[in-house]
Structures are given as C-alpha cells and as structure tokens.
Amino acid sequence: MADPGELEPEAAGMTCPLPLRDESRILLAHGGGGRRSQELIESVFLPAFDNPLLAERHDGARLELTGPLAFSTDSYVVRPLFFPGGDIGTLAVNGTVNDLAMCGARPRYLSAAFIIEEGLSLETLRRVVASMKAAAERANVTIVTGDTKVVGRGQADGLYINTAGVGTIAAGVSVGPGQIRHGDAILLSGDLGRHGVAIMVQREGLTLESDVESDCAPLIAPIQALLDAGLPIHALRDLTRGGLTSALVELAESSRLTIRIIEEVIPVTQAVRGVCELLGLDPLQVANEGCFVAFVPEEVADQALERLRRVPESAGAVRIGRVSDEEPGLVTVRTSLGVHRVLDMLSGEQLPRIC
Amino acid sequence: MKYLDEYRDGIAAGEYLSALRRLTTRSWTLMEICGGQTHSIVKHGLDELLPPEISLVHGPGCPVCVTPLEMIEKALEIAARPEVTFCSFGDMLRVPGRDRDLASVRASGGDVRVVYSPLDAVHLAERHPDRQVVFFAVGFETTAPANALAVRSARERGISNFSLLVSHVLVPPAMEAILSAESNRVQGFLAAGHVCAIMGVEEYRPLAARFRVPIVVTGFEPLDLLQGITMCVRQLESGRAEVENQYARVVRGQGNLEAQALIREVFTVIPRKWRGLGEIAASGLGLRPTYASFDAELRFAPNGESLDEPESCRSGQVLRGTMKPVACPAFASECTPEHPLGATMVSNEGACAAYYRYRVRTSASRVLHG
Numbered sequence: 001m002a003d004p005g006e007l008e009p010e011a012a013g014m015t016c017p018l019p020l021r022d023e024s025r026i027l028l029a030h031g032g033g034g035r036r037s038q039e040l041i042e043s044v045f046l047p048a049f050d051n052p053l054l055a056e057r058h059d060g061a062r063l064e065l066t067g068p069l070a071f072s073t074d075s076y077v078v079r080p081l082f083f084p085g086g087d088i089g090t091l092a093v094n095g096t097v098n099d100l101a102m103c104g105a106r107p108r109y110l111s112a113a114f115i116i117e118e119g120l121s122l123e124t125l126r127r128v129v130a131s132m133k134a135a136a137e138r139a140n141v142t143i144v145t146g147d148t149k150v151v152g153r154g155q156a157d158g159l160y161i162n163t164a165g166v167g168t169i170a171a172g173v174s175v176g177p178g179q180i181r182h183g184d185a186i187l188l189s190g191d192l193g194r195h196g197v198a199i200m201v202q203r204e205g206l207t208l209e210s211d212v213e214s215d216c217a218p219l220i221a222p223i224q225a226l227l228d229a230g231l232p233i234h235a236l237r238d239l240t241r242g243g244l245t246s247a248l249v250e251l252a253e254s255s256r257l258t259i260r261i262i263e264e265v266i267p268v269t270q271a272v273r274g275v276c277e278l279l280g281l282d283p284l285q286v287a288n289e290g291c292f293v294a295f296v297p298e299e300v301a302d303q304a305l306e307r308l309r310r311v312p313e314s315a316g317a318v319r320i321g322r323v324s325d326e327e328p329g330l331v332t333v334r335t336s337l338g339v340h341r342v343l344d345m346l347s348g349e350q351l352p353r354i355c
Numbered sequence: 356m357k358y359l360d361e362y363r364d365g366i367a368a369g370e371y372l373s374a375l376r377r378l379t380t381r382s383w384t385l386m387e388i389c390g391g392q393t394h395s396i397v398k399h400g401l402d403e404l405l406p407p408e409i410s411l412v413h414g415p416g417c418p419v420c421v422t423p424l425e426m427i428e429k430a431l432e433i434a435a436r437p438e439v440t441f442c443s444f445g446d447m448l449r450v451p452g453r454d455r456d457l458a459s460v461r462a463s464g465g466d467v468r469v470v471y472s473p474l475d476a477v478h479l480a481e482r483h484p485d486r487q488v489v490f491f492a493v494g495f496e497t498t499a500p501a502n503a504l505a506v507r508s509a510r511e512r513g514i515s516n517f518s519l520l521v522s523h524v525l526v527p528p529a530m531e532a533i534l535s536a537e538s539n540r541v542q543g544f545l546a547a548g549h550v551c552a553i554m555g556v557e558e559y560r561p562l563a564a565r566f567r568v569p570i571v572v573t574g575f576e577p578l579d580l581l582q583g584i585t586m587c588v589r590q591l592e593s594g595r596a597e598v599e600n601q602y603a604r605v606v607r608g609q610g611n612l613e614a615q616a617l618i619r620e621v622f623t624v625i626p627r628k629w630r631g632l633g634e635i636a637a638s639g640l641g642l643r644p645t646y647a648s649f650d651a652e653l654r655f656a657p658n659g660e661s662l663d664e665p666e667s668c669r670s671g672q673v674l675r676g677t678m679k680p681v682a683c684p685a686f687a688s689e690c691t692p693e694h695p696l697g698a699t700m701v702s703n704e705g706a707c708a709a710y711y712r713y714r715v716r717t718s719a720s721r722v723l724h725g
Contacts, residue, residue: 204471206471273359277359279471280703335363335398335399335400336363336364336365336399336577337363337365337368337399337400337401337404337577338365338404339399339400339401339403339404340400341397341398341399341400341713341714342712342713342714342715344711344712344715
C-alpha cells in the first residue's frame with residue numbers, strides 16, 4: 001500500500017531552520033548544496049564512511065589502480081526499506097559488490113548517491129548508512145565519493161540509493177557469458193528465493209508463519225575461493241530480479257547454447273516453497289541477493305563444488321545441470337516426473353494469483 | 356513441504372501411468388475444469404506422459420479468462436475515476452479491455468492496487484474514508500465465501516465507502532453448457548477440487564446422470580491428476596458415469612456448509628455472460644437486494660454496452676475445449692504475454708499462458724501432441 005510508513009504529516013510543514021543535531025527529519029534544504037547539505041554530510045556520511053579519500057571533500061576520488069578493471073552501477077529502490085535479513089543499505093553495497101565479483105573482479109571502491117524524500121527520519125537515514133558501513137567493511141570495499149539530493153514529499157518512496165563500483169581483475173582471469181562452452185557444468189551457490197519471499201511477506205503484511213530472511217550477502221569470498229584455486233571459471237551470474245530463470249535464459253541467449261537443469265536438485269527451503277505455493281509463484285523466478293551460478297568445465301566441476309562448500313556464503317552449493325549445443329538459446333528443466341519443460345523469463349511483474 | 360513432494364513423486368507417477376496404459380483400450384477425451392489443473396498438467400508435462408489414446412482438453416475454469424469484455428470495461432471505467440481506489444487480485448491487471456488494461460489505468464494516474472484478500476480492501480476503505488474503495492470480485496465458488504465475508508464485514512462495521520464489482524460465476528452451469536453444445540467432444544470431467552471443497556459433490560450427480568459422463572473431483576498436484584484421470588478412464592472403460600472424489604483429503608461430500616451459508620446470505624444466483632460461452636442462465640452470482648448498497652455497478656453506473664470479443668482472439672474456442680492454444684493462428688505470434696489479445700494469455704490460470712510459459716519454445720510436434 002502507498003502509506004509511506006517512514007514519513008509523518010507534520011514534517012511537510014517544517015520550514016524553520018534548525019541545527020541538524022536538533023532535527024529529526026530530512027528537509028529540502030539538506031539537498032540544497034549549501035550549509036545544510038554540508039551539515040548532513042558531516043554529521044551522517046563522513047563519520048560512517050570515514051576514509052582519507054572521502055575526507056578530502058574533492059569533487060571526485062583519485063584512485064591508484066592498475067590492470068584490467070570491472071566497473072558497474074545499480075540503483076536500489078526497495079520497499080520496505082528494512083526487511084528481515086537486511087535493508088536498502090546492505091542491498092546497495094552488496095548488489096554492486098556482487099556485480100563486480102561476477103566479472104571475476106575483486107571489488108575495491110564504491111560511490112554512493114542518495115535520493116532522499118523530504119520528511120525521511122534522520123534516524124532511518126543513519127540506520128541505512130550504518131548498514132552500508134558494515135556491509136562495506138565485510139566486503140572490504142571503500143566508499144570514496146558520493147552525492148545527496150532531497151526531493152519533495154511524494155516524489156520518491158523514502159529513499160533511493162545508487163552505487164557504482166570498480167574492481168580489479170587478476171591477470172589471466174577472463175569470466176563472461178562469451179566463455180561458456182558446450183559441456184560446461186552449472187553450479188548453484190545455495191538455496192533460492194529467500195530475498196524475494198522475505199520482501200513480499202513484509203511488503204504485503206502477509207500474516208504467515210514464516211521466518212524467511214533475505215539471503216543478502218557479498219559473494220566475494222566464494223568467487224575468490226574459485227579464483228584462488230586457479231580454477232578456469234567460464235561465467236558467473238548473480239541471481240537477482242527474475243531469479244535463476246532470468247539469469248539462465250539471458251546466458252543461454254547470449255551464448256547461443258542450450259542450458260539443461262534438473263529441478264529436483266535445486267535447493268529451496270520449505271518456508272520459501274510454502275509461500276511460493278500459496279502465492280502461485282515459481283521459486284526459480286523469485287529474486288535473490290546472495291546467490292549465483294558458476295559455469296565451469298566439467299573436469300573441474302567437483303573441485304569447484306568442493307571449494308565453494310568450504311565458504312559460508314556458498315556452503316549449500318550444488319551442481320544443477322550442464323550446457324549443450326543442441327538448441328541455441330533454450331533453457332529446459334527436467335521435472336520430478338522426468339519431463340523436460342521450457343524455462344522462460346517472466347513477462348512483466350510477478351503477480352499473485354486469484355485462487 | 357513433504358506434503359507436496361509426495362504428490363510429485365516420479366516413481367509413484369510411473370506406477371499410475373502403467374496402470375493407465377493397461378486400462379486404456381480406446382480413445383477418450385477428458386476435460387479438466389480448472390485452470391490451476393491445466394497449469395499443473397502443462398508444467399509437469401503430464402499430457403506428454405499419458406497413453407496416446409487419452410487426450411486432455413482444457414476447461415473454462417479460469418475466472419479471469421471467462422470474465423466478459425464488458426465487465427473488464429466496467430472495471431476500467433470505475434478504476435479510472437479520481438475518487439476510486441480499485442482493488443484487484445494481481446492476475447486481473449494485465450487483462451486487456453478494448454484499448455487498455457488496469458495496469459495502464461494505474462500508469463495514467465488511477466489508484467489501482469493489488470490485494471491478496473478482499474478483506475484487505477475493506478481495511479483500506481476503513482483507513483481511507485475519503486476514498487471509494489472497490490474490490491473486483493472475480494471468481495468461481497472458491498472465492499465467493501471470502502467476498503461474501505468482506506461485504507458482510509463492511510456492512511457490520513458501517514464502512515459505506517466499500518463496494519464490490521461482482522463477476523462471480525458457477526461451475527456446474529458451464530459444464531452443462533459445454534455438454535449441451537453440438538461440437539462437444541468431452542467424455543469425462545476432472546472437476547475442480549477447490550470449488551468442490553466449498554460446494555461439495557452433490558450438485559454434479561444430476562449432470563453425470565443426465566449426460567452419461569463420469570465426473571471425478573480432482574486435486575492439483577501431478578499424482579492427484581494422474582489418479583483422477585485413471586479413475587475417470589476406469590469409469591469410461593467400464594461404461595459407468597458416476598461422481599467420484601479423488602481429492603478426499605480436502606473435499607467432503609457436503610462441502611463447507613458454513614461457507615455455503617455465507618454465499619447464500621450475500622449472493623443470489625443470476626444469469627451471467629461468460630467469455631467464450633456467452634450468456635448462461637443461472638450461472639453466476641450477484642449481490643442480494645439487501646446488499647445492493649455495496650454493488651459498485653449500482654454505485655457508479657458504468658457503461659454497460661454489450662461488446663464482442665476481438666475476432667483475432669480465439670479464447671472462446673480455447674475455453675470451450677474445442678481448440679488447443681497452439682492451434683490458434685495468433686498464438687505466440689500476434690498474441691504473447693507482453694501483448695495479449697485475450698485473458699487466456701495473461702492469467703496465471705489461462706490455458707494459453709500455460710502453453711506459452713512451458714511449451715512455446717519446444718518443437719511443434721511435441722506441442723501438438725494430444
């Protein structure tokens with residue numbers, strides 16, 4: 001529903017300038033580029049993301065990097081801002097970190113841009129920023145530049161965050177859809193659907209006996225484990241919106257190869273399956289924020305699985321299928337009854353069924 | 356989710372299939388009524404596993420699909436009103452009207468919301484007394500009790516800014532219409548398990564007797580469906596035409612008497628127009644006069660002009676079981692989930708959507724099987 005829980009009506013009428021420490025809400029003036037913007041940066045962002053590059057307060061950050069780089073950006077617009085297992089802040093850091101990791105890169109630096117709706121409580125912003133700080137520390141990345149804009153009430157849904165990031169790619173590493181080959185084994189890092197289900201249950205206030213938490217996590221450690229072992233990874237893809245299905249269909253289409261997976265071996269928790277059955281959703285199409293697939297040559301598949309299982313973020317890794325070249329662009333799944341069915345992307349938004 | 360896994364077990368399915376092969380001596384055409392069953396059949400590939408003599412045709416049991424175009428137009432007109440908050444189940448949002456759908460009304464500024472229960476819409480009306488909250492009450496007997504409860508609850512709590520746009524239909528009259536049609540080729544039915552959980556099985560006995568068709572109340576999981584099909588074929592092979600209950604773990608003979616009483620209290624049986632089947636006498640539900648003040652059609656008087664379905668959409672034939680989705684010239688070319696010509700391509704229970712989602716990119720020979 002459209003009731004923005006973070007906002008309170010009286011904030012709309014607040015115009016009297018007050019020092020930030022006495023205010024509880026973001027005002028339009030905090031995005032004006034003047035003294036108030038500076039106060040916001042100094043009291044909220046700088047202390048949290050404390051580092052020499054940011055402290056310079058330059059227009060941008062000067063980075064010393066060599067070798068091939070990966071560069072990625074993503075915007076985060078999740079509702080609700082806080083959900084079991086994470087919040088928009090953890091998502092904004094891990095999302096971009098994971099996109100870099102999927103390029104075979106070690107994520108190094110992030111930018112963070114905030115679009116804040118007038119009236120957002122300062123406490124909410126501080127919590128989100130604290131989450132970003134914790135997520136950045138866990139992922140060992142530094143937030144080196146940023147931006148803040150404030151838009152009027154009703155012009156945004158509380159808070160939007162954009163992050164962009166750069167990472168360094170080690171010599172000899174070449175990961176991408178173009179590297180996928182006939183015969184590759186497909187590995188999945190863990191169970192599916194927890195993020196999407198956690199959000200949906202929370203967003204819609206579904207009164208279910210569900211304790212599903214988002215799987216939001218940085219995927220650097222599992223990828224690094226594969227790279228450190230010197231295994232030839234052909235392709236990686238994190239399974240965000242559209243879930244496993246969208247990721248595989250995109251990869252099959254861009255590589256012009258066939259992907260065949262086996263439904264029974266794909267891990268989905270009982271709680272996620274229960275909610276999906278109830279709402280008529282397919283766990284293979286539900287979003288994740290801490291899951292990926294890896295395409296590796298068959299001869300190193302067991303070794304890669306074993307490496308992945310030693311890392312907490314991919315302890316539940318399994319082999320789910322293989323690549324062939326029979327029907328370019330096609331993804332099929334073998335059901336428990338032994339029939340092969342086509343997997344296709346969702347056509348639009350995921351809509352719960354009638355009965 | 357052990358409860359479900361047991362009904363998707365490959366070994367048990369194999370045993371049913373061998374039994375079915377031994378049992379079947381000639382060709383039989385069965386119809387599964389419910390769109391949920393259709394999706395399960397196509398998703399799990401059951402139709403591909405059946406003996407070649409048995410063909411399944413897909414029935415009209417998709418509430419979104421059978422909602423006639425003029426009712427969709429009424430919904431669009433009401434939803435576009437500035438004072439209205441229009442609540443619907445998600446399936447309905449992308450069903451095309453003449454030139455727009457509810458999703459595009461929302462994009463143009465209409466307050467259209469997806470809810471999970473009609474009671475959510477009542478709560479919304481209570482919280483926003485300045486808004487006219489309308490719930491699109493679409494569905495078969497399965498959803499009628501919850502919709503009845505919503506209206507009753509609104510009346511009891513004095514929530515006068517709530518109303519229902521009712522498009523409720525009933526299963527037995529549609530089966531009768533299908534069986535009475537000259538083009539009918541259905542010889543046995545898998546009745547919709549969840550409808551029978553509410554209504555019981557008694558109302559199907561006169562149909563089985565009059566048209567000499569076996570009717571097996573069936574569930575939705577692969578093994579439910581295989582068992583239902585086996586029970587139906589066994590009757591056909593032995594010349595019986597009875598009502599049997601495969602879904603006994605959910606369906607009791609009398610159904611849910613409390614739910615039936617609730618339906619009777621709030622709704623009355625009226626004629627309804629069905630997409631694909633036309634107007635059928637005593638085939639739907641409308642609000643009783645005592646609840647007329649909650650009737651969105653009376654409150655907003657939307658334009659009720661009769662509309663014909665677009666000629667390029669053959670969903671009528673699909674809903675009557677006389678055409679498979681893939682046999683439609685527009686299927687997967689002119690008509691896709693992104694650009695649907697009719698509701699059967701967008702609903703989660705629509706037969707065209709099932710074939711598109713699970714089959715469209717396989718070879719034509721497999722698709723046309725059965």
